[in-house]
Amino acid sequence: MIGFDVAIIGGGLSGSSTALNLSKKGYSVLIIEKEKSKDYKPCAGGMASSMKKFLPLNIVDCIESKIKNVEFRWKAADNVTADLTGESPFWIVKREKLDQLLLDESLRNGTQIMRPLLIEKIIKKNDQWEITCNNKIKYITEFLVIADGSQSKWASYFNLGPRKPKFANTFSLRLKGLGEIPRDSVRFEFGFIKYGFAWAFPLRESLNIGLGTFINNGLLENQAINKQVIRSFGFDDFPYKTISKKLRIWNGFHSINGDKVLAVGDAASLCDPFFS
Numbered sequence: 001m002i003g004f005d006v007a008i009i010g011g012g013l014s015g016s017s018t019a020l021n022l023s024k025k026g027y028s029v030l031i032i033e034k035e036k037s038k039d040y041k042p043c044a045g046g047m048a049s050s051m052k053k054f055l056p057l058n059i060v061d062c063i064e065s066k067i068k069n070v071e072f073r074w075k076a077a078d079n080v081t082a083d084l085t086g087e088s089p090f091w092i093v094k095r096e097k098l099d100q101l102l103l104d105e106s107l108r109n110g111t112q113i114m115r116p117l118l119i120e121k122i123i124k125k126n127d128q129w130e131i132t133c134n135n136k137i138k139y140i141t142e143f144l145v146i147a148d149g150s151q152s153k154w155a156s157y158f159n160l161g162p163r164k165p166k167f168a169n170t171f172s173l174r175l176k177g178l179g180e181i182p183r184d185s186v187r188f189e190f191g192f193i194k195y196g197f198a199w200a201f202p203l204r205e206s207l208n209i210g211l212g213t214f215i216n217n218g219l220l221e222n223q224a225i226n227k228q229v230i231r232s233f234g235f236d237d238f239p240y241k242t243i244s245k246k247l248r249i250w251n252g253f254h255s256i257n258g259d260k261v262l263a264v265g266d267a268a269s270l271c272d273p274f275f276s
């Protein structure tokens with residue numbers, strides 16, 4: 001048996017930043033992550049620069065673009081461009097890089113990570129959590145943080161977050177080059193995708209493209225429309241290799257903590273697709 005102050009289920013953005021904040025304060029932290037590290041994360045990477053003041057470290061190396069304006073279009077026409085005021089209020093980060101940076105920094109501060117590792121059972125014993133994993137080791141922890149993302153299985157197990165989570169359906173891909181999107185601009189494209197929209201967010205040398213619907217999840221299955229949307233961002237010929245992901249989204253106020261257990265990030269349905 002190995003003991004920790006806090007065990008975190010999931011080593012994504014929320015898990016790693018929680019680990020970093022806690023380990024910096026001197027708590028012993030264990031992250032249990034079910035997967036090996038990934039070299040692509042289906043995330044557009046948009047982030048309000050005002051978040052800077054809440055971050056536990058400097059993320060300047062992860063910022064790929066600083067956005068000066070946002071373009072809205074309806075079926076590739078009718079452009080409306082909003083200039084963002086202030087000093088670049090909107091950044092685009094490369095998620096794989098940001099996640100790795102947060103994780104590395106938390107490891108430097110003493111966090112331990114076990115990956116890939118699957119949890120088999122969690123029970124409370126003597127007012128502490130006992131986590132049994134598929135390596136047959138038991139981890140004992142005082143507090144538990146649920147950070148297992150949109151497909152969270154543990155949030156509902158502990159009755160945290162909405163009883164009936166709400167999901168958006170997303171398709172995303174990253175293409176080399178920026179198409180016709182300027183590096184200091186993002187574009188939202190409406191009209192092609194019923195009950196949803198598409199977006200193009202520029203990285204340094206590539207473009208994060210996404211399509212999302214909120215009501216009828218089947219609506220993203222039309223490849224011809226999807227390709228038309230991608231073409232509208234300025235690509236004639238491209239590898240159509242999309243990743244689909246259900247994104248658990250904000251669904252009203254619900255309790256996200258119980259006795260010595262807290263849900264964070266997507267597991268807690270904290271994601272607002274427009275305001276992130």
Ligand SMILES: Cc1cc2nc3c(=O)[nH]c(=O)nc-3n(C[C@H](O)[C@H](O)[C@H](O)COP(=O)(O)OP(=O)(O)OC[C@H]3O[C@@H](n4cnc5c(N)ncnc54)[C@H](O)[C@@H]3O)c2cc1C
Nearest residue numbers: 010012013014033034043044045046148149170265266276
């Ligand atoms: C297409 C798309 C575009 C997006 N664009 C933006 C954007 O521009 N800006 C923005 O702020 N947000 C955006 N988001 C949302 C953002 O990606 C998520 O809100 C964010 O990734 C949530 O982080 P998380 O750590 O909660 O979950 P995740 O990043 O999903 O991490 C969860 C981790 O838990 C692990 N895990 C899962 N189950 C278990 C288990 N049983 N045991 C152990 N580990 C487990 C997973 O392997 C993963 O590493 C976008 C999402 C999508 C899908």
